Amino acid sequence: MSSITEIIHSVPVDELTGSISVPVYQTSTFVQEKPGVNKGYDYARSGNPTRKALEDVVARLEGGHSAYAFATGLAAIDAVAKLLKAGDEIVAVDDIYGGAYRLFTHVYQKLGINIRYVDTTDVANVVDAVTDKTKLIWIESPTNPTLKVSDIEQIAHVAKANNALLVVDNTFASPISQNPIALGADIVIHSATKYLGGHSDLVAGLVVTKTAELGERIQFIQNASGGILGPWDCFLVIRGIETIELRVRRQCENAQVVAEYLASHPEVDRVHYPGLASHKNHAIAARQQNGLFGGVVSFSLKEDTEEQAEQFVTQTSYFKLAESLGGVKSLICQPSKMTHASVPREKRLASGVQDSLIRLSCGIERGEDLIEDLKHAFTSIKTKETTTV
Numbered sequence: 001m002s003s004i005t006e007i008i009h010s011v012p013v014d015e016l017t018g019s020i021s022v023p024v025y026q027t028s029t030f031v032q033e034k035p036g037v038n039k040g041y042d043y044a045r046s047g048n049p050t051r052k053a054l055e056d057v058v059a060r061l062e063g064g065h066s067a068y069a070f071a072t073g074l075a076a077i078d079a080v081a082k083l084l085k086a087g088d089e090i091v092a093v094d095d096i097y098g099g100a101y102r103l104f105t106h107v108y109q110k111l112g113i114n115i116r117y118v119d120t121t122d123v124a125n126v127v128d129a130v131t132d133k134t135k136l137i138w139i140e141s142p143t144n145p146t147l148k149v150s151d152i153e154q155i156a157h158v159a160k161a162n163n164a165l166l167v168v169d170n171t172f173a174s175p176i177s178q179n180p181i182a183l184g185a186d187i188v189i190h191s192a193t194k195y196l197g198g199h200s201d202l203v204a205g206l207v208v209t210k211t212a213e214l215g216e217r218i219q220f221i222q223n224a225s226g227g228i229l230g231p232w233d234c235f236l237v238i239r240g241i242e243t244i245e246l247r248v249r250r251q252c253e254n255a256q257v258v259a260e261y262l263a264s265h266p267e268v269d270r271v272h273y274p275g276l277a278s279h280k281n282h283a284i285a286a287r288q289q290n291g292l293f294g295g296v297v298s299f300s301l302k303e304d305t306e307e308q309a310e311q312f313v314t315q316t317s318y319f320k321l322a323e324s325l326g327g328v329k330s331l332i333c334q335p336s337k338m339t340h341a342s343v344p345r346e347k348r349l350a351s352g353v354q355d356s357l358i359r360l361s362c363g364i365e366r367g368e369d370l371i372e373d374l375k376h377a378f379t380s381i382k383t384k385e386t387t388t389v
């Protein structure tokens with residue numbers, strides 16, 4: 001990644017007016033001098049200057065050749081899946097984002113694309129799963145919601161040796177913490193709904209490619225399928241990116257203190273956070289995440305029931321009960337009843353999503369205030385226990 005100074009100053013000043021912020025080009029078409037002679041833009045699905053400014057800054061953030069903006073993170077994932085044809089295979093991380101699982105299994109499998117899900121935290125599993133039909137290896141690191149970490153560099157070697165592309169959904173780490181292209185990935189995906197936007201006020205997605213050739217293929221799909229991000233939302237994501245380094249650093253600091261507090265709490269069973277030395281792949285995370293372990297922490301309770309977790313998540317006041325993550329305001333959710341409600345209980349438990357699992361997305365509030373908020377929730381579940389006994 002370029003320095004944050006270069007990133008902020010790479011966002012262009014408007015040539016026509018000197019506007020220091022990127023204008024919102026709210027238009028569908030661009031007037032031509034003669035048929036086919038234009039100023040670089042002809043129709044807004046194919047290209048828009050506000051979108052181009054966003055795409056360029058995200059390519060720079062991830063150290064890629066080019067980037068393409070889509071209406072949502074899932075539209076970005078969908079565009080990458082469209083690189084494949086019937087008979088091709090994807091080897092994917094087993095606790096892949098639920099929406100990607102739904103898209104692969106219920107849309108692409110029907111079209112003849114086979115998907116194998118494996119635990120990619122152990123590279124040997126990836127080596128075993130790859131066949132000569134494998135075209136994409138698809139990972140997330142850290143994963144949702146149990147923050148499993150995979151070794152991107154090692155998996156990139158496996159991809160290369162097998163003529164497959166490595167795709168990394170980098171949403172949870174953010175480009176401030178981790179740049180998969182520098183570690184050997186071919187394609188990076190972001191749900192810009194999360195850290196890039198950073199204010200819980202939009203949905204958006206980005207695909208970043210390592211090479212010009214892959215960029216052209218994604219651009220073709222972007223124009224052919226049309227799932228683009230509108231200019232107003234492009235403007236908002238650019239504005240979010242201008243403060244991303246400050247936000248993510250604070251969010252990671254908050255998550256670290258929250259994880260340490262939870263790890264020492266007598267009512268807590270397990271804490272999942274790559275910044276804790278007890279995390280299975282802490283050393284890999286330390287190496288590939290630039291010392292920034294992310295803003296999401298999850299934990300389960302000693303009394304491992306959905307009721308106990310439900311009681312907890314309704315007792316916080318700064319941590320708002322909502323799905324999503326990455327915004328300036330902290331969020332809390334109960335995966336078994338919210339984000340992972342559609343996953344069968346057995347499968348959920350197998351991937352570590354216990355009944356009482358609680359996921360926190362730390363915002364940019366003061367760390368002490370977040371701890372106080374959690375203390376209050378612990379006190380109220382205890383009070384409830386003693387009054388009902």
Ligand SMILES: *Cc1c(COP(=O)(O)O)cnc(C)c1O
Nearest residue numbers: 072073074097171191193203204
């Ligand atoms: C949220 C999310 C997505 C999907 O993004 P949307 O913008 O909601 O479509 C994909 N991957 C990960 C890891 C996510 O957290």
